[in-house]
Every structure is written in C-alpha cells, then in structure tokens.
Amino acid sequence: MNSFNRAIPTEHIHPAVELEARQLVAGHGDKVIIDGLDLNLPTGKITAIVGPNGCGKSTLLNSLARTLKPLGGSILLDGQDIHRLPGRDVARKLALLPQETSAPEGMSVEDLVRFGRQPHQSWLSQWSPDDQRAVKRAIKAADLTGMENRMLEELSGGQRQRAWIAMAVAQDTPSLLLDEPTSALDLGHQLEVFELIRHLSADHGKTIVMVVHDLLSACRFADHLVAMHDGRLITQGAPGQVLTPELVHQLYGVHCDILPDPVTGSPMLINMHRASKNPRQAPAKAPISGDNDE
Amino acid sequence: MTSGQAPRHHWPLRQVFPATALVLLLVCLASLMLGAGDLSPQAALQALFGQSSDEANFIVRELRLPRTLIGFLVGAMLGCAGALMQTLARNPLAEPGLLGVSAGSSFAVTLALMLGASAATLTVHVAQLGALAGCLLVLSAARIQGVGNDPVRLVLAGATLTGLLLSLIWLLLMFDQRSADEIRFWITGSVAGRSLDMALQLMPSLGLAFILTLIIIRPLASLALGERAAQGLGHHPGRIRFIAVVIVALLVGSATAVAGPIIFVGLVVPFIARALAGPDIRRTLWLCLTLGPIIVISADTLSRLLVAPAELPLGVLTALIGAPVLLMVVRSRRLPTL
Known part of the structure; x- marks a missing residue:
C-alpha cells in the first residue's frame, strides 16, 4: 500500500x-x-x-x-x-x-496543507514560492501527491489523517x-x-x-x-528496557508476560488477564518490588 | 462520494468574482431604471446622464440612486458580517439578523431616542454598541449551553434574544407615542428614503472594519480547522474571535442604522458564496461584497414592482427569500460544518 x-x-x-x-x-x-x-x-x-x-x-x-x-x-x-x-x-x-x-x-487537501505555512507568512510576505515548495514537499512526504485537489471528505480515514499530518509537516x-x-x-x-x-x-x-x-x-x-x-x-x-510486566500492572492493573516480537524485536504482551478475575492462571509472581510507586 | 476522479467542486475566485460583479452592475442598472414611479426605463436612463425632465431627474437621482447605493452598502455589510459570524461561531446558521445582533442594534437606537437623543450622528455608534452587546450576549449564551456541536441551538438562543428585544422595543414605544414614528423607521428594514449623508457617516466605521478584517483574516481562516489547530499555527483564537465580533458589530450596527434590521441576508449571501467558491473565508468574503448587494438591491427593486404603486417592506422580501434557504440548510443532509 x-x-x-x-x-x-x-x-x-x-x-x-x-x-x-x-x-x-x-x-x-x-x-x-x-x-x-x-x-x-x-x-x-x-x-x-x-x-x-x-x-x-x-x-x-x-x-x-x-x-x-x-x-x-x-x-x-x-x-x-x-x-x-x-x-x-x-x-x-x-x-x-x-x-x-x-x-x-x-x-481540498492542498487547501488544508497550505494552512501549515501561516507561521511563515506575514502582512508583508504573502504566499511565496518557498511556501509553495514546502507544501509540495509536505504532500510528497505524506505520499499524497496526485490527491492535492481531492476534497477531504472524499478521503479514507488514513488518507485524511495523513493530509492533516502533511499540514503539520508544511509548517516546516x-x-x-x-x-x-x-x-x-x-x-x-x-x-x-x-x-x-x-x-x-x-x-x-x-x-x-x-x-x-x-x-x-x-x-x-x-x-x-x-x-x-x-x-x-x-x-x-x-521500550525494550522499560516495558516490564510490573509496569503494565502498575499502569493498567493487568497481569501479563512479555516476549520480544520474533520479527521486529519490539516487546509483545501475552497471557494478559486482570488481577482478580482469573486466579487459577495467575502466575505466582513476587510482589512488585523496588518500584517508585506507593 | 469516493468516486475515483473527483473534480474540483468550486470555481476559482478570479472567474467567479468578475462574473458576479457583472451581475451586480446589471442589477444596479435595473434598480435605477425600474420602479413604482411613472417613468419609463429609457427616461430613467436619460435622467441618469442628466438629460431629462426635472421630475425624472428627481426620481432617479434623489430617490433611486441613493437607495441603490445604500442597498449596495447594506448588502455588502450584512453579507460580510454573516460570513464572519459563521466563521467565528463555526456555525453555518450564525446570521446576525437571526441571532439578535440586529435586534440589539435596533433596541439600542430605540433606547437612545427614548432617552432624548435625536441627532442622527448618534445613531450609528449607538447602533454599533447595541450590535456588540447583542453579539456578545448571544455568543456567551451559546457557550454556556455548550452548543458547540448543535448549530440549531445557537439559532434558538438568538431567536429568543430577538423576541425578547423586539418585545422590549414595543414596550418602550408604548410609553412614548411621539417617537414611535421616528423609531418605526429602524424596526422595519428598508433602504427607501434614507439619505446619502447617513451613508457617509458610516465611512469611518467601514474603514476600521476593513483594516481589522485585513489584520485577522488569515488567523480567522485557520479557526475553521478548530481551536487547537489554530493555536498550533501560532494564533490566539480568543483574540481573533473578539476582533471578529467587533467587526461584525461595526458592520451590523452600521447596516441597522441606515436600513433597520434586515434578516436573512447574512445567511443567504455567505451560503451562496461558499457554494460558489468553497468554505475558505478569504474567498467567501470577496464574493459577499458582490453577492450581498445583488441580493439586497434586487430584493429592493422587486419590493417596488411587486405591488406597485405601493411597496413591500424590504425586510419582508428578504425573509421570503431567506426562510426557505434556512430550512434548506437545516434539513440538508448533516449540517455542513464550518
């Protein structure tokens, strides 16, 4: 895609x-x-x-x-x-x-992206070739080239969000x-x-x-x-260092185990369950220790 | 909706603005040539260039020319005020007439006349102050209710305010029959019989409104993307809104001072302008400058012709045109967001 x-x-x-x-x-x-x-x-x-x-x-x-x-x-x-x-x-x-x-x-997409240039414009310096280039660059970065004249309401959710990000990118x-x-x-x-x-x-x-x-x-x-x-x-x-089962429990009240994703290496949560609901599977873990909470 | 090749739905301003300007020119000519008076269009045209009977000269130059010029000003002011108010409230139904801004203006003038002010010079600024008060009142009422997502509620708040102010005006009139006639002038909208002097008095206000608009137009346009997005672009939405409210008050107050409250123009004109040129206020305002006068002057011309030799009040005619548009906007799909 x-x-x-x-x-x-x-x-x-x-x-x-x-x-x-x-x-x-x-x-x-x-x-x-x-x-x-x-x-x-x-x-x-x-x-x-x-x-x-x-x-x-x-x-x-x-x-x-x-x-x-x-x-x-x-x-x-x-x-x-x-x-x-x-x-x-x-x-x-x-x-x-x-x-x-x-x-x-x-x-349109381009109308929206052009708003990103406002911080660079002033009373005296109106729309400039620099602005036009920045808009083009932003649209290209968001992979929306060719859709400049499409109306926002005609886009998919992902495209529309990319158009908004393109506006922020045009802000340079x-x-x-x-x-x-x-x-x-x-x-x-x-x-x-x-x-x-x-x-x-x-x-x-x-x-x-x-x-x-x-x-x-x-x-x-x-x-x-x-x-x-x-x-x-x-x-x-x-993420690989700070994400621990203890942290997940502290943040969300959820027990889980963490494995690295075999492909990307980023941490994955598995065996998730709420603390009180499922005592039978609750792994016997040492109480959370040494954390700065409580 | 998601058809492959979507065409651009709007016309570029450099095409549509000259086209509307041409229509405006024709409408102005029609307004000068047609009327209830016993005067043929040819004679009227001759009178315009000073080659006709005294009577014809009088009708064209002293009656029709001023009301056409005032119709021009009033139309442009109300059209722009409507577009500004809709942008600042992010509500396509935010129309100064419907929201009680014009009524606030009429009320202030009534009150001032009651309290003994009679000089015509006073009325413009009094009307503008009244418009400012009405504007702030209805917008804060809308904010208290958290209207944000329901455009129709703002209109309800405005209708309530308008109703209240109109009853207060009638109440005031009951105490003082003397000025009732003088005041009726300001509570039924019309551009007939207004002097050009009055229009000249508006010039400083219009100049100020113009300069303020130039200052805030770009940030104001960004408000269409929402409060936080505008802040993210380095703007201060609160300040921009306040200045926009001041501009609306200057324009609506001026229009009311010369022509009384004329509702629906501020709704219909920006509605058509957006349909032609898209939602950006920087384009819409240009078209309001031509479309506003087109609507008001042609309504005024019609008001002279429909029941000639009598005249329909202009306000009645704009309401006849405007009410269906209001219903259309409210009923059309989901309300267009602004």
Whole structure:
C-alpha cells in the first residue's frame, strides 16, 4: 500500500530543538491533573507518551504544545518559557496535530496543507514560492501527491489523517507533536499513519512526541517511551528496557508476560488477564518490588 | 462520494468574482431604471446622464440612486458580517439578523431616542454598541449551553434574544407615542428614503472594519480547522474571535442604522458564496461584497414592482427569500460544518 521508504529528501533536516517540562503543574480550571512533572524529550527521536485513560497524557502534550497554559512550573523551548515567546516563533519550531480535527466541507487537501505555512507568512510576505515548495514537499512526504485537489471528505480515514499530518509537516518545524494520531482509525490505517511518522523521524530528522493509546503500537514505533499514571511520570526509556510486566500492572492493573516480537524485536504482551478475575492462571509472581510507586 | 476522479467542486475566485460583479452592475442598472414611479426605463436612463425632465431627474437621482447605493452598502455589510459570524461561531446558521445582533442594534437606537437623543450622528455608534452587546450576549449564551456541536441551538438562543428585544422595543414605544414614528423607521428594514449623508457617516466605521478584517483574516481562516489547530499555527483564537465580533458589530450596527434590521441576508449571501467558491473565508468574503448587494438591491427593486404603486417592506422580501434557504440548510443532509 503506502510505504515511506523512498529516497530520502535530505534537503530539509532541521537543527534540533530542546523541549522540556520543568516542575509542570497542569490541569483544567482548578482541577490539577499533573502536579510537578519534570521531563526532557530526546531530540530527533520518536517519543510516545502512554498510560491509562485520565492519566494526564493529553494534558501533558497540550502543555508541551502551548495550547494549555500551565498552572505552575513551565515548558521550556530551547531554554525559553514557551508562553513568553510569540506564538509565531513557537509555531515555527513546534507543529501540532490535535486529537480531534475537523475541517469544513469542501476543503481540498492542498487547501488544508497550505494552512501549515501561516507561521511563515506575514502582512508583508504573502504566499511565496518557498511556501509553495514546502507544501509540495509536505504532500510528497505524506505520499499524497496526485490527491492535492481531492476534497477531504472524499478521503479514507488514513488518507485524511495523513493530509492533516502533511499540514503539520508544511509548517516546516524541527518537532511535531501528535495527540492520539491513530485513535479513530482501523488497523491498516493505523499502520499507514505510524509508518508516515517513522518516515518523518528517520528521513526528515524531526523530533516527534505523540500520545498513543495502544501500548503495543507505542513500543513498536517509538524510540522512547514515557509512561504516566495518575498525573505522574512513572518511568521512561527505550521500550525494550522499560516495558516490564510490573509496569503494565502498575499502569493498567493487568497481569501479563512479555516476549520480544520474533520479527521486529519490539516487546509483545501475552497471557494478559486482570488481577482478580482469573486466579487459577495467575502466575505466582513476587510482589512488585523496588518500584517508585506507593 | 469516493468516486475515483473527483473534480474540483468550486470555481476559482478570479472567474467567479468578475462574473458576479457583472451581475451586480446589471442589477444596479435595473434598480435605477425600474420602479413604482411613472417613468419609463429609457427616461430613467436619460435622467441618469442628466438629460431629462426635472421630475425624472428627481426620481432617479434623489430617490433611486441613493437607495441603490445604500442597498449596495447594506448588502455588502450584512453579507460580510454573516460570513464572519459563521466563521467565528463555526456555525453555518450564525446570521446576525437571526441571532439578535440586529435586534440589539435596533433596541439600542430605540433606547437612545427614548432617552432624548435625536441627532442622527448618534445613531450609528449607538447602533454599533447595541450590535456588540447583542453579539456578545448571544455568543456567551451559546457557550454556556455548550452548543458547540448543535448549530440549531445557537439559532434558538438568538431567536429568543430577538423576541425578547423586539418585545422590549414595543414596550418602550408604548410609553412614548411621539417617537414611535421616528423609531418605526429602524424596526422595519428598508433602504427607501434614507439619505446619502447617513451613508457617509458610516465611512469611518467601514474603514476600521476593513483594516481589522485585513489584520485577522488569515488567523480567522485557520479557526475553521478548530481551536487547537489554530493555536498550533501560532494564533490566539480568543483574540481573533473578539476582533471578529467587533467587526461584525461595526458592520451590523452600521447596516441597522441606515436600513433597520434586515434578516436573512447574512445567511443567504455567505451560503451562496461558499457554494460558489468553497468554505475558505478569504474567498467567501470577496464574493459577499458582490453577492450581498445583488441580493439586497434586487430584493429592493422587486419590493417596488411587486405591488406597485405601493411597496413591500424590504425586510419582508428578504425573509421570503431567506426562510426557505434556512430550512434548506437545516434539513440538508448533516449540517455542513464550518
């Protein structure tokens, strides 16, 4: 179907940006969800934020993306408080794909992707050949060449999501934040989007941070896993190293065993069951020890 | 839907704008040549170029020319206000007339006249303030209810506000018969008998609205992608919305001050504009500048001809045209999202 393993357009590799959270307190209204979180995101890598529903992963992402103002602490972009920087400057370094996207009926793929150039335009500099090239490049990166004039509502879910990612790519930023980019997609379309994300990281050198609902996809496609529970950072690191049965239990209350995928080598969860439901099969494990929880 | 080769459904602006401008020119000529007066179209045309009887000159230059010009302004203002309001509310039914913005404007003018203001200069700004208040009121009411996903509820809130304000206006009129006649002028929409001086007074407001629109047009267009997407592009949706509301108030207040509340124009015009040029406000607004005047001027011309020598109120005619469009939008498939 779609493979993104084409010749590498090396012309657009960005200088890295540093994105970090310092003692972040975040929430909605006066409801604090994240209370004092420190996080340094590896540059040039794909980071997946995982955790159970309501653990604060979207809150964290939206704080990083500047769309949610912290209640305390700060988000630093290249060492500067992201909320003190002009919106345009931030939008030239960070692109965001929100969780729920909607475009008006009758908008074409190219119309959508062109929006990505807004941070680069101003009163004086209107649409330029540079903008046009960036749009073309983004459409090509998302493998949508030839579909520029198609209406968004005519596309499949996966294609539409790729068009939105192309908009973020046209923003030409060193980093890209995605909030559950595959949540409404079926298996094939999920792969389509994850492969595009890998392509953007490997070939365009983007720093990518995404909230991912599905733990296995996160392990498969991310270089760096950030596990959250109840608004706190539980652990982070390479998926193969940090994903343990203890972690899965701590995050989701699920017992399981972990095997490496014989083909890709990424961790797989097997023999999953809830703690209390199935005592007969519950493996006799030592109680969780030495973890920083409780 | 997913047919292989989907054609582009919209016309490029550089084709459709000149076409509508041509139609507008014809409509303007018709408005100058046709009317209830006992004057043949040829005579009217001659009068336009100053070669006719005094009476013909008077009819064309003092009666028909001003109302055509005012119809032009009012149509353009209401069309643009409708398009802006629909974009900022992300709701294809958000029409200033339906939402009580025009009624707020009428109410403010009524109140000011009651309180003793009589100078015509006052009315424009009073009307604009009233429009601003109406706009903020209905949008905040809609936000409280969390209308987000149901466009029809915003219209309900607006209809309620309109009803309330109209009753208040009638209540005020009961206390003061003297100004009732003066005020009736502002509560039934019409472009007849308005002086061009009034239109001149609008110019500073229109200039301001134009500049503000230029400033926010690009971020405003991105709001169509949703709040977070617009933020991701570096914009501040709250600020953009507020400025857009101010523009709507300037435009609707001005239109109401010269022509009274005319509903449905702000619904019909952007609806047609989007059908022709697609959903992007940067294209829609251009077409509103031609389509708005086309609708208002031709409705006004019709209002003179249908029951000649009497006249239908313009507001009645726009409602006759607009109501079916409203029903069509509401009933058509799922509501188009904006």
